[in-house]
Amino acid sequence: MTTETPETRPASATYADADFAQDSHRAGTLREAARDYLNRVRGGDMGSLPALLGLLVLFVIFGLTTDSFFTNLNLANLTVQAAPICVLAMALVPVLLIGEIDLSAGVASGTGAAITALAIVDHGQPWPVAVVAGIACGAVIGLAIGAMVARLGIPSFVVTLSFFLALQGVMLRLIGQGGSVRFNHEVLRGLAIKNVPVTLGWICAVAIVAAYAALALFTYRRQVARDLARPPFGLVVLRIAVLAVVVLGLTAYFNVNRSRNPFFPIEGVPYMVPVVVVILLLMTFLLSRTAFGRHLYAVGGNREAARRAGINVLYMRIMAFVLCSSLAAVAGILQAAYSGKVSPGSGGGNVLLYAVGAAVIGGTSLFGGRGRAIDGVIGGVVLATVDNGLPLLIDKSYANYLVTGGVLLLAASVDAISRRRRSATGV
Amino acid sequence: MTEPLLELRGVNKSFGVVHVLHDVDFAVYPGQVTALVGDNGAGKSTLVKVIAGIYGRDSGDYLFEGKPVNVHGPRDVAGLGIEVVYQDLALCDNLDIVQNMFLGRELRRWPVLDEAQMEAKARETLASLSVRTVKSVRQPVASLSGGQRQTVAIAKAVLWNSKIVLLDEPTAALGVAQTRQVLDLVRRLADRGLGVVLISHNMTDVFEVADRITALYLGRVAADVPASEVSHREVVELITAGRSESHGIAESPTSATI
Numbered sequence: 001m002t003t004e005t006p007e008t009r010p011a012s013a014t015y016a017d018a019d020f021a022q023d024s025h026r027a028g029t030l031r032e033a034a035r036d037y038l039n040r041v042r043g044g045d046m047g048s049l050p051a052l053l054g055l056l057v058l059f060v061i062f063g064l065t066t067d068s069f070f071t072n073l074n075l076a077n078l079t080v081q082a083a084p085i086c087v088l089a090m091a092l093v094p095v096l097l098i099g100e101i102d103l104s105a106g107v108a109s110g111t112g113a114a115i116t117a118l119a120i121v122d123h124g125q126p127w128p129v130a131v132v133a134g135i136a137c138g139a140v141i142g143l144a145i146g147a148m149v150a151r152l153g154i155p156s157f158v159v160t161l162s163f164f165l166a167l168q169g170v171m172l173r174l175i176g177q178g179g180s181v182r183f184n185h186e187v188l189r190g191l192a193i194k195n196v197p198v199t200l201g202w203i204c205a206v207a208i209v210a211a212y213a214a215l216a217l218f219t220y221r222r223q224v225a226r227d228l229a230r231p232p233f234g235l236v237v238l239r240i241a242v243l244a245v246v247v248l249g250l251t252a253y254f255n256v257n258r259s260r261n262p263f264f265p266i267e268g269v270p271y272m273v274p275v276v277v278v279i280l281l282l283m284t285f286l287l288s289r290t291a292f293g294r295h296l297y298a299v300g301g302n303r304e305a306a307r308r309a310g311i312n313v314l315y316m317r318i319m320a321f322v323l324c325s326s327l328a329a330v331a332g333i334l335q336a337a338y339s340g341k342v343s344p345g346s347g348g349g350n351v352l353l354y355a356v357g358a359a360v361i362g363g364t365s366l367f368g369g370r371g372r373a374i375d376g377v378i379g380g381v382v383l384a385t386v387d388n389g390l391p392l393l394i395d396k397s398y399a400n401y402l403v404t405g406g407v408l409l410l411a412a413s414v415d416a417i418s419r420r421r422r423s424a425t426g427v
Numbered sequence: 428m429t430e431p432l433l434e435l436r437g438v439n440k441s442f443g444v445v446h447v448l449h450d451v452d453f454a455v456y457p458g459q460v461t462a463l464v465g466d467n468g469a470g471k472s473t474l475v476k477v478i479a480g481i482y483g484r485d486s487g488d489y490l491f492e493g494k495p496v497n498v499h500g501p502r503d504v505a506g507l508g509i510e511v512v513y514q515d516l517a518l519c520d521n522l523d524i525v526q527n528m529f530l531g532r533e534l535r536r537w538p539v540l541d542e543a544q545m546e547a548k549a550r551e552t553l554a555s556l557s558v559r560t561v562k563s564v565r566q567p568v569a570s571l572s573g574g575q576r577q578t579v580a581i582a583k584a585v586l587w588n589s590k591i592v593l594l595d596e597p598t599a600a601l602g603v604a605q606t607r608q609v610l611d612l613v614r615r616l617a618d619r620g621l622g623v624v625l626i627s628h629n630m631t632d633v634f635e636v637a638d639r640i641t642a643l644y645l646g647r648v649a650a651d652v653p654a655s656e657v658s659h660r661e662v663v664e665l666i667t668a669g670r671s672e673s674h675g676i677a678e679s680p681t682s683a684t685i
Contacts, residue, residue: 228546229565289540291533294522298530301519308517309531310502369521422569 030234044421048363050414051378054407055385062389069389072258076270079254080192082384083272084109084335088351089358089376090283091327094320096359097287098300099368100149100156102321104141104163105328105355110347111167112138112329113336114174116188117181127187131333138329139322141167146318156321164352172344180343183336191275192337195268198255204274205251209244216240272334276377279330283373296320300368328355350404357408358383365415382407430493432457432622433478433509433591438487440473447473449647451487455591455622460613462633462654463626465643466666471626474643475593478624479511480504509591510584514599518576520569524561525549527568528583552586556612574605581612591622598632610636630659644669 062069095102116134119125149156223230259266287293298306336342362379364371431454440448465471476482480501528549534541584592598606617623642649642665649665664671
């Protein structure tokens with residue numbers, strides 16, 4: 001019996017090599033890439049497209065029917081309002097990826113914020129210590145939830161619903177009935193009410209675009225050099241151009257003075273924005289560029305396959321909840337910075353809906369295995385727009401609940417329908 | 428006959444009072460396809476799981492390349508270069524071919540995944556197996572046909588320079604053309620010098636690719652013969668009755684009863 005070395009492959013292999021080399025390493029022209037994308041959308045792989053279209057519709061409706069929606073001051077306020085929701089939605093992404101749900105993320109965010117606020121107000125801790133304490137509190141909550149879901153096998157729905165109730169009790173005990181804790185530390189409160197100096201804003205914006213362009217072109221060059229699958233060059237350039245327009249456009253918009261008082265200028269990007277951008281970049285890196293992220297997708301896609309591939313499924317499921325609750329605590333601190341206080345009701349009410357809703361609206365699947373960090377940001381902006389624009393249109397809070405509930409249901413329907421389509425077309 | 432790559436000698440395995448494997452001897456030779464056949468409940472799956480390290484042995488020896496080895500779990504077995512492709516394919520639909528092939532063993536340049544290296548290696552492995560039916564190694568596994576998915580699962584098993592690949596019913600759910608595709612691949616694996624174990628119910632498939640046939644009957648090895656020396660009918664008799672003319676378990680009442 002002879003062992004064949006790679007040099008002496010059978011004739012069929014050399015034939016196949018040639019045949020294989022013809023297969024698509026690249027998407028061809030920009031036009032073909034566009035057609036590919038359209039086919040994917042038709043096949044049910046829509047990503048954030050419905051959310052972006054919905055955002056466009058909302059902007060048109062609110063712009064046409066109200067006077068104050070499109071004022072610079074309101075749009076800046078909308079951005080700051082959206083930031084905590086975006087972060088909370090990004091927190092939900094890892095949990096949704098593994099096919100679980102976390103109904104307690106909202107109150108976990110409130111609890112984290114309460115710990116941070118109390119550490120500053122009652123214990124006089126410096127703000128970094130207080131923030132770390134808040135996030136650590138979130139991590140402990142996540143660890144408890146994850147252990148019960150993954151170790152004991154209780155459905156995540158039930159565990160997190162219990163935490164939703166229990167953590168509200170914890171907050172009442174910490175803060176006291178009917179009370180609230182001030183959240184007016186200069187640095188933390190400044191995240192919501194202060195802006196990045198105009199020059200620094202421009203420098204950062206240009207640096208971000210330049211860094212993205214350099215990375216994209218470097219990746220493309222390496223893909224060409226090693227003859228790997230790659231998008232058409234036109235698409236790479238287009239992506240850089242879109243990012244440049246969005247980042248530089250927003251910076252230019254925020255750097256215009258938006259104050260009504262001529263003696264008191266308000267200009268510059270709100271500090272909330274860079275915070276969200278940094279979290280978005282970190283989460284995107286974690287999910288798409290590390291083995292940890294890859295394993296989250298695998299556990300969500302086929303748990304048994306992940307187990308057989310040697311992935312520690314128990315660990316991954318616990319870590320998804322730890323990541324979720326820790327990031328939720330960050331969202332809670334941002335929300336507290338926006339509202340200036342933490343009350344026992346922080347994170348309750350329809351924040352629960354926002355947390356799950358924003359991620360799903362942005363295109364993360366409730367069925368697991370599909371989603372990106374940016375989905376949370378896009379969905380968060382959609383919900384914040386509803387939250388911000390609707391009171392200008394109808395000043396009744398029942399409308400807000402109805403519309404937000406409707407939007408979530410719509411997003412979940414889109415998710416379910418596109419999942420069915422995907423399984424039919426195999427995209 | 429060359430020395431076997433893997434050899435089990437006198438393996439016994441019981442679950443409680445149920446004695447599933449009786450003094451089973453099993454050998455896998457390099458460059459050969461060994462078919463493992465037997466009726467439902469004959470002990471095929473148990474034997475595969477013993478080889479894979481999922482089940483321990485009650486007694487018997489586990490020899491790899493002629494030397495006795497201690498295997499305590501699936502990781503030890505994978506470390507020896509033995510890979511198992513299970514019947515229900517262990518692939519993630521939401522990941523692409525490259526991601527699936529490297530799942531759990533991703534190449535990285537700390538701490539970032541080395542996508543370029545993984546894609547190049549995946550492409551190289553598929554090409555060396557003469558797989559020419561996938562459009563792109565970057566397409567999601569969900570879009571592949573049953574035969575293509577089986578191909579990816581097998582390619583995943585040989586990506587790590589494995590020496591032995593066990594295939595559990597690889598053609599069970601496939602159509603005619605796809606079965607052809609997978610059987611060709613099985614043959615090519617053996618031609619590359621790997622020891623291949625094919626577990627199958629389908630006698631046509633077995634006779635098409637197998638060099639040796641090991642038949643299990645009620646937990647015992649009924650026969651271990653070159654495929655050229657037995658007929659289709661004889662193998663069916665070995666599976667159903669445990670013996671066929673000159674082959675099979677001796678017709679003594681003590682060993683034939685359970």
